[in-house]
Amino acid sequence: xxxxxxxxxxxxxxxxxxxxxxxxxxxxxxxxxxxxxxxxxxxxxxxxxxxxxxxxxxxxxxxxxxxxxxxxxxxxxxxxxxxxxxxxxxxxxxxxxxxxxxxxxxxxxxxxxxxxxxxxxxxxxxxxxxxxxxxxxxxxxxxxxxxxxxxxxxxxxxxxxxxxxxxxxxxxxxxxxxxxxxxxxxxxxxxxxxxxxxxxxxxxxxxxxxxxxxxxxxxxxxxxxxxxxxxxxxxxxxxxxxxxxxxxxxxxxxxx
Numbered sequence: 001x002x003x004x005x006x007x008x009x010x011x012x013x014x015x016x017x018x019x020x021x022x023x024x025x026x027x028x029x030x031x032x033x034x035x036x037x038x039x040x041x042x043x044x045x046x047x048x049x050x051x052x053x054x055x056x057x058x059x060x061x062x063x064x065x066x067x068x069x070x071x072x073x074x075x076x077x078x079x080x081x082x083x084x085x086x087x088x089x090x091x092x093x094x095x096x097x098x099x100x101x102x103x104x105x106x107x108x109x110x111x112x113x114x115x116x117x118x119x120x121x122x123x124x125x126x127x128x129x130x131x132x133x134x135x136x137x138x139x140x141x142x143x144x145x146x147x148x149x150x151x152x153x154x155x156x157x158x159x160x161x162x163x164x165x166x167x168x169x170x171x172x173x174x175x176x177x178x179x180x181x182x183x184x185x186x187x188x189x190x191x192x193x194x195x196x197x198x199x200x201x202x203x204x205x206x207x208x209x210x211x212x213x214x215x216x217x218x219x220x221x222x223x224x225x226x227x228x229x230x231x232x233x234x235x236x237x238x239x240x241x242x243x244x245x246x247x248x249x250x251x252x253x254x255x256x
Contacts (some may be wrong), residue, residue, distance in 0.1 A: 039077030047086035
């Protein structure tokens, strides 16, 4: 069966809704019952970030370029997880995913590795952040990409969750959150909540898309200090195959 511009190779349902996987010659994508790609992987280079919003979320590495411990809230097909495990061999990665079947599909269809540095928790993201004891440790990088079929998951849309995230960031940590400007929950409201929690937040619109990446945390410089990150952006672009100089330019434009 053809759908969403490719061949459907998996279709199922869980308590949250429809799960579909579509493949063309080069990419395999996860859909939640509509045309939006929740996750995509290059079938030849699984560690490469395919979707523009995932590449924009990687812009958080401009501020924390060598994370030793990362947390991802929302797994999808595991694009960002695979990227971190591939390019940062010293990094331990925790993932919180509420949908058990999504984890199973990531392992079966998207080459999510069985890696000793990776821990996957099948749990509500807000409950995880609110209940983890201080002994669990802090994160240098927190990436939040928690979407369901009809938009961003409601449990990550509030000051209590963001405050829990702030408490779990290390002193050099950065948090990036994928937002959707056309969502039922307004991106501007969530950016305001992030600003209240982190003191300041940088706004990174994804070119040609409705996604906006909100970036906050102790490592975030003031907008006027972004120019100093030019050399780091060029170095990261060469190493990680992500357009960091373009993201830095967009950050300067949108955060004056």
